Amino acid sequence: MSQGTTFTQYISALAAKDSSIPSSLLISVSNACKLIAKQVEQGALAGIIGSAGSGNVQGETQQKLDIISNDILLQACGKEASLAAMASEEMETIYPANAQGNLLLLFDPLDGSSNIDVNVSIGTIFSILKKNHAGPATEQDFLQSGKDQLAAGYVVYGPQTSLVYTTGQGVHMFTLDHETNEFLLIKENVQISPDTKEFAINMSNMRHWDQPVRRYVDECLAGVEGSRKKDFNMRWIASMVADVHRILCRGGVFMYPWDKRDPSKPGKLRLMYEANPMSFLIEQAGGASVNGKERILGLPSEKLHQRVSVVLGSKNEVELIQKYHLGT
CATH class of the missing domain: 3.40.190.80 (D-Maltodextrin-Binding Protein; domain 2)
Incomplete structure (x- = not known):
């Protein structure tokens, strides 16, 4: 597809050809990350810089933006009909969504949060799995091998806000246009050089x-x-x-x-x-x-x-x- 195609257009076109692509949930995640990006940009202006005075399930100190980002993802994606449940690095156990859903969402709502106070790039990481039975999701449903992922990706909040994802058909990059509030395609089929310095x-x-x-x-x-x-x-x-x-x-x-x-x-x-x-x-x-x-x-x-x-x-x-x- 041509550069400038929106993420919604891009993923919807792929899903029209391949029904296994979790397009609606991916779009919900991308919309949640737009909201997180706005919070990150405001930072100290909104009074959301610094420690929240609490710890997560791993005993690590939570930042205010850790909790805000986690809540945004829960609220933005929780209404998605295809989503059965979510799991977050910031929560001890799973968060039920729609008992009739067949997808599972895992995320680190704000990776690198120790960098928040010094204005260094941070991001959101996500992974989507398929629930393999009818009825409400359990924690056991999430314990799948990484090779079983339907989709995965991240959004990096830096000089540009960029979304990178895969559904097993290559890696594709998008950058957020703040004027239109849309993620726009910048590069398809990213490849890493086998050698490096x-x-x-x-x-x-x-x-x-x-x-x-x-x-x-x-x-x-x-x-x-x-x-x-x-x-x-x-x-x-x-x-x-x-x-x-x-x-x-x-x-x-x-x-x-x-x-x-x-x-x-x-x-x-x-x-x-x-x-x-x-x-x-x-x-x-x-x-x-x-x-x-x-x-x-x-x-x-x-x-x-x-x-x-x-x-x-x-x-x-x-x-x-x-x-x-x-x-x-």
């Missing part, structure tokens, strides 16, 4: 990493004098949405690995709300995504707030890191 990781945690990650980063830092024979740049925004968006635009590797500070936790990021949807996007764009040893989209989902290590991005680099973890 950029990696993103929180270097302050280096002393806690396992040996395979240390080996890879040490080789990158060695530059042209090292075994990789090329110089690397390091980027770290502390917002998964922003880091993944950069990778989709120009390649790179994003890593949030296991570390020894809490050996019982397999990772920091949430499988259902962050790792699965982002892995779906990355694979659809020709990249790869693993937890170190295994493909993330093949991992079993065992609980709603399950954590996981994440390495994703340019395929050749991810496969090299995976080989280091496998000892090959």
Whole structure:
């Protein structure tokens, strides 16, 4: 389709050819994110910057905008007839919608919220699954493998507000036109270069990493004098949405690995709300995504707030890191 096609037009045209595409719910999510974008833009002017003085189910401090964004998604999508229930990183259990619906929506309402106060890019991540039985949804219905996702995507609130999504038919990008309040198509079938000279990781945690990650980063830092024979740049925004968006635009590797500070936790990021949807996007764009040893989209989902290590991005680099973890 031509540049400038609205997201509603784009997704409706696809759904006319393929009834499995959850077009109405995707449009509801996009409309919710427009409302979140307005709240993000207002920030301190609306008195919504700073801590809410509460914690989420993971024990993390909630920002005011975390709660506002969560409520916007619940209200904007809860009326959708096809939606059976929702699950959020900010809520302990599921939120029922329409008992007759056959779709499930998972979301991180405001990823990277530690960046709110300093005006750095943040975003909303979402994933859509199919409910496989009649009647009201249960928490068990959400525990599906990432490869079973019907759709996934994110909206990044930055210099531009951009929506990126996939339904398993490539990755497509839209930018919000504030004059018309419509997401307009800017790029179809995004592809990630298999090779890169950029990696993103929180270097302050280096002393806690396992040996395979240390080996890879040490080789990158060695530059042209090292075994990789090329110089690397390091980027770290502390917002998964922003880091993944950069990778989709120009390649790179994003890593949030296991570390020894809490050996019982397999990772920091949430499988259902962050790792699965982002892995779906990355694979659809020709990249790869693993937890170190295994493909993330093949991992079993065992609980709603399950954590996981994440390495994703340019395929050749991810496969090299995976080989280091496998000892090959």
